[in-house]
Amino acid sequence: MMYTTLLNIAIFQGIVLGLLILKSSLFNSNSNKYLAYLLFTLSILFLNYVLELEGSYTSYPFLRFFDDVEWALLLPVFMFLFIINRIDDVVKNKQKIYLYFIPFAFSAVLHIINDLDSIAGIYTIPESAFFLIQILSLIHFILVVTFIPFLLIYSCFMIRHLKDSQEKKWVITISTLVSFLLFSWLITSLTGIFLNYDISSTMRVVALFGTFIIHWTAYMGIYKYKLAKNKDAISNFLNNDLTISYNGLSIVENSTPEEYRESITADNLYFQKLELLCKEQHIYTDSTLNREKVAERLGISPGYVSQIVNTITGDNFANYINYYRVEAVKEMISNSEYENYNLLAMGLESGFTSKTTFYKAFKKVTGQTPNEYKNTSK
16 A cells, blocks of 8 residues: 555656646756656556556556556656757757657557557457567567667767766766666566566565656756756745646746746856856857757756846847947957958957848947948957
8 A cells, every 4th residue: 555655746747847847847857848748657667557556447448548547658758858958959850859769650550550449349350460470579578678778879979979077977877877767677577487487575665666757857956956067946936936736736926027036046056057058158149049959958948048148147048149249340350360350250259240240239239330330440
């Protein structure tokens, strides 16, 4: 009884934490949404296990349609997507994401076909097709025992592309925990298949470790501020800005951007990272740069990007980026290497998209037109 209670708590916590990550502007990003999907998948696996322990599949055989799907095949996929969405676009864009879902889709279709025969009795698989089903089952087995280790190992190689050491430590830790869980589940399952060994007690331990991952993610991800690093904003978010209805499993975000302003200061780690991206990687030279692209790089939502910039600089995101572009043009004007460049070419080189926006931004920052500034700087 106590054991299933622990599993039920983990199921509930995984669902709520996943919804929180998806709903909140502090945590919501392409990377973190895959972490939320990973938590949902873990919750489904625990729910299946609880239903099995309670004998629900015997009482309600049709639940087997839900149980027989190999949800575990989604865990390494979501872990991998969580990692590659935290690295630069060049590496990420080389990945063909849909390919990683093929093993899960194949497994689901194969099991549903079998269940339509053995459980639903909708049709009977002809004897002539048994050999084909056996071949497909063998392919499924090979996929499970090779795909999971392959993708987990490949994910480890992807982690090296992360630049931020603190971020890398967080990602390495959570990927290690998930990898250990999956390898333990895989080894235990194979032991039961080939040695005809009763694995029920071992699976209980593996499941218990899985609940630890959900609890640890909740603690380290939120309370230790790894998913979003602004501690004061998160405290404000947790205490005042989020209403969680536990009975309905619904999350309602009541906050507005202005409510976080007092807690955002110039030492905000996301803002510091944005400053480094501008000063060292010169991301402003990308003429297509927008809030969404910056949010991807920082691992936060576009709205939170605007909120940080507005609160700390007192200006909007576009003007913030244009300031760096203007500074780049000013450096070009004073650099003899660019003496053959005309002013518009310098502006375009710095990321401006047109003469109008270039001249307008330059006048706003310096109080002079580019021509006036060039003449006075000689």
